[in-house]
Amino acid sequence: MCRHLGYLGRPRTLQELVLDPPYSLGVQAYAPRRQEHGTINVDGFGVGWYTSRRPEPVRYRRAQPMWADQSFASLAPTVDAGCVVAAVRSATPGYPSEESGAAPFTHGHWLFSHNGALGDLALARKALRDEVAWVPDALAPVDSALLFGLALARWEGGSSLGEGLARVTREVAELGGGRLNLLAGDGDRIAGTTYGDTLFVHESADGVRLASEPCDDDPAWAPVPPRSLVEVDRHGVVVTSL
Ligand code: GLN
Secondary structure, three states, rough: OEEEEEEEOOOOOOOOHHHHOOOOOHHOOOOOOOOOOOOOOOOOEEEEEEEOOOOOOEEEOOOOHHHHOOOHHHHHHHHHEEEEEEOOOOOOOOOOHHHHOOEEEEEEEEEEEEEEEOOOOHOHHHHHHHHHHOHHHHOOOOOOHHHHHHHHHHHHHOOOOHHHHHHHHHHHHHHHHOOOEEEOOOOOOEEEEOOOOEEEHHHOOEEEEEEEEOOOOOOOOOOOOOOEEEEEEEOEEEEEEE
């Protein structure tokens, strides 16, 4: 199970969000505290964020472990963002460890990450794969990419970001399931689902973080109940049952 992190709030540097906390995503790459599937997250990483220069996010990914990338260490203190989606990857057996398989996936305004695995479903359901062929990132050789394409396909009706995630989580769960913790951002909102693994929410005066596991020992980290959708916008946090 990979680890992922979403942030919405006052602009903060990628360094503050992803590297500085004592149990940051950077630390979770080699020493996660709550990981139940897999042990370390060394099969690549990615960070996506929004700037004032264009509506689409910037996305930085590498196939190597986060700690081994000196270029990311160099840029992280210089980039501020108010909406971020980041992940460190533990590749599910059967899928290659390469940059295109690392979250976040992106299309239009979307950033997307997945903690979990689809089992045989991704391979068996050619019909689903045909449905997402219009999304370049959905063609990456990893089950998470298929989920991203489906989330976009289900969202294309003007629904909210969270509804797109909830629909694909429910649909795939009915088809046979797997572990489906999804996380997405669009610049103004972030949303996540819990279906098979943990997710924590942390609210502060600065903003809201959603993370697979707490990044520090602040008691404000609260677990999101299993099988939930959590949606965050500038008005606050709403958790609903899936
Ligand atoms: N199945 C996805 C991958 O292979 C996510 C893996 C995970 O959550 N560890 O990248």
